[in-house]
Structure formats: structure tokens, C-alpha cells
Amino acid sequence: MAAGGADKFSVLLPTYNERENLPLVVWLLARTFRESGNNFEIIIIDDGSPDGTQEIAEQLEKIYGSDKIVMREIISVLFSSGTAYIHGMKHATGNFIVIMDADLSHHVSLYFRKQKEGNFDIVSGTRYKGNGGVYGWDLKRKLISRGANFITQVLLRPGASDLTGSFRLYRKEVLQKLMEKCVSKGYVFQMEMIVRARQLGYTIGEVPISFVDRVYGESKLGGNEIVSFLKGLLTLFATT
Amino acid sequence: MTKLGQWLCGLALLGSAWAALALAPPGLRPPAPYRQALLPLPVYLLVAFGCYSLATVGYRLATFNDCEEAAAELQEHISAARADLRQRGLRF
Numbered sequence: 001m002a003a004g005g006a007d008k009f010s011v012l013l014p015t016y017n018e019r020e021n022l023p024l025v026v027w028l029l030a031r032t033f034r035e036s037g038n039n040f041e042i043i044i045i046d047d048g049s050p051d052g053t054q055e056i057a058e059q060l061e062k063i064y065g066s067d068k069i070v071m072r073e074i075i076s077v078l079f080s081s082g083t084a085y086i087h088g089m090k091h092a093t094g095n096f097i098v099i100m101d102a103d104l105s106h107h108v109s110l111y112f113r114k115q116k117e118g119n120f121d122i123v124s125g126t127r128y129k130g131n132g133g134v135y136g137w138d139l140k141r142k143l144i145s146r147g148a149n150f151i152t153q154v155l156l157r158p159g160a161s162d163l164t165g166s167f168r169l170y171r172k173e174v175l176q177k178l179m180e181k182c183v184s185k186g187y188v189f190q191m192e193m194i195v196r197a198r199q200l201g202y203t204i205g206e207v208p209i210s211f212v213d214r215v216y217g218e219s220k221l222g223g224n225e226i227v228s229f230l231k232g233l234l235t236l237f238a239t240t
Numbered sequence: 241m242t243k244l245g246q247w248l249c250g251l252a253l254l255g256s257a258w259a260a261l262a263l264a265p266p267g268l269r270p271p272a273p274y275r276q277a278l279l280p281l282p283v284y285l286l287v288a289f290g291c292y293s294l295a296t297v298g299y300r301l302a303t304f305n306d307c308e309e310a311a312a313e314l315q316e317h318i319s320a321a322r323a324d325l326r327q328r329g330l331r332f
Contacts, residue, residue: 023330027321056330063328133305146300150293156243210310238244 008039010094010172014084015044017051018102025102026060026069043070043091044102045084086179089172097175101166111169114205121202123169124194125209126162132208148229152191155237159198160206163191167209174202188232195240258282 011029015022026042033040042064044057054071061069070091085099098111111123126132128149134142152163164187170178177200184192197204241249261270262278269275326332 023325023332024318024321027325028317056332059330063325063330128300128304131305131307133307133310135307135311137304137306139301142304143297143301146297146304150297150300154293210305210307212307212311212314236243238242240242 006039007096008041008094009033009096009098009169010088010092011040011042011098011100012085012088012092013042013044013100013102014047014088015049015053015057015102016047017049017053019049019051019053019056021102022053022056023060025100026064030064030068039094041068041070041092041094043072043088045072045088047084085175089176089179092172095172097170097172099168099170099175111167111207114207115169118203118205120205121171121174122194122197123205123207124160124162125165125167126160126206127165127209127211128161129206130208132162133210135210135212144226148226148233152233155233156191156195156240158191158195160194160204162206163194165190165209166211168193184232184235186228186232188229188236191232192236192240195236199240 013022013025018025022044029040029042046054046057057069057071061071072087072091089097096115111125114120115123127134128146134145137145149162152158153161156163168190174197178193178196181196181200182189182192194204258278258281262275262281264270270278322332
């Protein structure tokens with residue numbers, strides 16, 4: 001438990017060139033936390049963005065208070081989500097850690113409710129169950145997504161319906177333990193976390209999420225992404 | 241054991257059972273009708289799995305939700321956020 005006995009949520013936001021999205025994400029998070037009455041902090045881990053992301057983060061810090069917004073800069077050539085989280089966790093004072101991309105936001109409050117319901121170690125967002133879904137995806141992209149997920153389910157039997165989730169809530173100790181064990185990079189790292197969590201016996205709850213495409217700009221899904229996904233998947237298949 | 245390990249074990253087990261029965265020398269073979277069904281069994285199973293995969297992915301594709309309201313709501317939030325933050329002194 002965090003100091004005072006109440007739950008505190010630390011949101012880790014790794015950013016690279018998110019000057020446009022960052023204020024919106026922070027505003028949405030702050031509003032959700034305020035409405036649900038939860039104690040929170042947002043830790044922005046920026047990888048030396050050239051577009052002024054840090055300057056915007058500093059402004060937000062002034063507006064919301066430096067106990068709520070924490071800016072940490074790391075400049076690393078090999079910036080992968082893994083390094084950002086390790087770095088961010090060092091400064092996190094909450095007993096729950098929320099990991100999300102800075103380019104979209106969800107109904108954060110649903111996650112807390114779910115966690116409380118089942119006292120889960122991890123709560124993960126899924127696009128594939130309940131009223132979860134996507135917006136603005138053409139048939140090809142949906143097919144690739146479902147196909148890739150099917151192969152993942154057959155090969156890894158992970159116990160979660162959506163592995164490449166961009167929004168997760170972890171107990172702090174659970175995340176620390178998983179970070180020690182996981183070795184992949186990028187989004188394969190996210191997949192590995194869930195697979196290892198399952199192996200270690202942690203409980204995973206799922207919440208349907210609506211994945212609305214990047215607020216500004218489009219996500220790419222080309223041949224390269226597919227190949228690297230398959231490589232990552234096969235690596236996990238052979239090593240976990 | 242890794243997932244790959246599990247698969248290899250499983251395949252080795254089933255494969256050797258199949259080979260033992262299907263490729264047995266004349267003295268130890270199961271009766272002819274059973275053999276006829278047994279020999280092409282691996283291919284049958286592969287094809288069955290292929291059909292199951294196609295059906296499953298097809299079904300999931302068809303029932304993939306489109307979140308119109310979430311997108312609209314997000315746009316509203318964005319406008320509200322920009323207005324509020326501008327009022328609080330954020331210079332975009």
C-alpha cells in the first residue's frame with residue numbers, strides 16, 4: 001500500500017514526439033482520476049524529442065503541480081518501451097502502475113473497477129471481447145489483426161484475448177518482477193509480459209477497450225511490421 | 241518447458257503412435273479398414289484444422305466491433321481539453 005493506506009496510481013507515459021497528444025492525454029487522465037477520486041501521478045519519460053514535447057510537459061507540470069506530473073528525460077539510442085518503463089518505475093511512488101501509449105486514451109476508470117472486482121494482479125485492455133473494438137480500420141487491417149491474434153492464441157495459449165494491448169494496469173511488485181524476466185523489445189515485450197505473467201501464476205483481468213486510431217496521424221501496418229511481429233512471436237514460442 | 245517444447249513432445253508422441261500402427265510390419269498391423277482410415281489421418285487433421293482456422297478468423301473478422309461513439313466522444317474530449325488547457329495558460 002502506498003503511504004496513507006489508500007491506492008495510488010502511477011501512470012508511465014513514454015513519449016517520443018508527442019507534443020500534440022500529450023496535453024490531451026494528461027487532461028483526460030487527470031479528469032478521470034479526479035472523478036473517481038483516486039490519487040495519481042503521471043510520469044512522462046521522454047526520449048529527447050526534438051518537437052518540444054518536454055517543453056509542453058513542463059508547462060503541464062506547472063498547471064497540474066509537480067506532485068502530479070513528473071518529467072523525466074532519458075536520451076538513449078536504443079529507446080524501447082522496456083528502458084522507458086524501468087526508468088519510469090524508479091520514480092513511481094504509487095502501488096499500481098498504469099502503462100499506456102501517449103497517443104490514445106481510454107476509459108481509465110473501468111480498469112480500476114475491474115481490478116477491485118477481482119483483485120487482479122494485472123488488468124489488460126482487449127479490443128476483441130465484449131464491446132471492445134476499433135474505429136476507422138479497413139477490412140484488411142482488421143483481417144491482419146484477427147489473423148495475427150489467432151496465430152498468437154494457437155501458439156502461445158496466453159490466457160488473454162489481446163496481447164498487443166497499449167493499456168495495462170499492474171500492481172507495482174508484479175511489474176517489477178516481470179520486468180526482470182522479460183527480454184524482448186518493443187511491442188513483443190508487451191506480449192512477453194502477459195505470457196510470463198501467466199506462467200508465474202498472476203491473475204489477469206480484461207476490460208473491453210475502444211481503440212481509436214492515433215489522435216493525430218495514422219499508425220503504419222506494412223510488410224515490415226508483419227514480418228517483425230512474426231519473428232517476435234516465433235521467438236516467444238521458442239523461449240517461453 | 242517452452243511452448244515449442246510442448247508442441248514437439250506432443251507431435252513426437254502422436255507421430256510415433258501413428259507410425260507404429262500405420263507402418264507396422266504385416267504381422268502386427270491393425271485390420272484393413274482401420275488401416276485405411278489411419279494412414280491419411282494426419283492429412284485429414286491438418287485440413288480440419290485449416291478449415292477451423294479459416295472459420296474462426298472469418299467469424300471474428302465479421303464480429304469485430306466498430307466504435308463510432310467512442311471516436312465521437314474522443315473528439316468531444318479533445319475540444320474540451322484544448323479549451324480548458326488554453327484557459328489555464330497552456331501555450332500549444
